[in-house]
Amino acid sequence: MVFYQEQVLPRLINLALGGKAFHRIRNRVASGLSGRVLEVGFGSGLNVGHYPSDVDRVLAVDPAIVGRRLAARRVNESPIPVEYVGLDGQILPVDSSSIDCVLVTWSMCTIPDLASALREMHRVLRPEGELHFVEHGLSPEPDVARWQHRLTPLQSTIFGGCHLNRPIERLVIDAGFTMDRIDTYYMKGPKAMGYMYEGVAIKDLP
Numbered sequence: 001m002v003f004y005q006e007q008v009l010p011r012l013i014n015l016a017l018g019g020k021a022f023h024r025i026r027n028r029v030a031s032g033l034s035g036r037v038l039e040v041g042f043g044s045g046l047n048v049g050h051y052p053s054d055v056d057r058v059l060a061v062d063p064a065i066v067g068r069r070l071a072a073r074r075v076n077e078s079p080i081p082v083e084y085v086g087l088d089g090q091i092l093p094v095d096s097s098s099i100d101c102v103l104v105t106w107s108m109c110t111i112p113d114l115a116s117a118l119r120e121m122h123r124v125l126r127p128e129g130e131l132h133f134v135e136h137g138l139s140p141e142p143d144v145a146r147w148q149h150r151l152t153p154l155q156s157t158i159f160g161g162c163h164l165n166r167p168i169e170r171l172v173i174d175a176g177f178t179m180d181r182i183d184t185y186y187m188k189g190p191k192a193m194g195y196m197y198e199g200v201a202i203k204d205l206p
Contacts, residue, residue, distance in 0.1 A: 044074075
């Protein structure tokens with residue numbers, strides 16, 4: 001199982017989340033990023049080609065060493081420098097109020113203590129800094145949500161701790177953010193796996 005989690009799963013995720021539909025979403029979510037950006041769940045670097053020119057530097061956090069190898073070509077070809085700074089989104093080795101934007105794409109589902117990780121993202125952002133995110137999560141439809149609760153234990157086992165049933169919008173707000181924009185929708189495919197939260201949240205002025 002360790003071999004699967006460390007060697008196979010990062011490659012599967014690179015393939016599964018690398019399609020055209022996902023790249024269109026990545027482009028929307030990355031729009032408006034600027035300055036010093038922290039990307040939590042950097043993975044194989046699928047967002048690299050979507051960074052706007054206003055981004056000065058990206059600090060990358062991800063536990064998957066294989067992901068770094070998969071990302072190497074994208075990182076090397078990027079005009080925007082990328083620096084790996086940590087492995088754990090729950091403990092960010094970054095100074096408070098030192099980041100202009102945080103970017104998270106399809107990674108909130110796997111962080112064991114997402115509430116702690118979101119509080120860390122809030123801590124490192126400067127006042128009025130932005131959290132740009134997209135994540136699958138809990139559907140408002142009761143029938144779909146019931147299936148999400150049923151399937152999450154299996155999903156978590158197969159896909160590295162991935163949860164289908166996290167109420168992403170509420171968790172972001174509970175971490176101290178103000179929601180600036182939020183869009184929810186189903187992607188093509190099984191509803192239980194495809195309910196998306198896409199948005200931008202703001203760290204308020206003190």
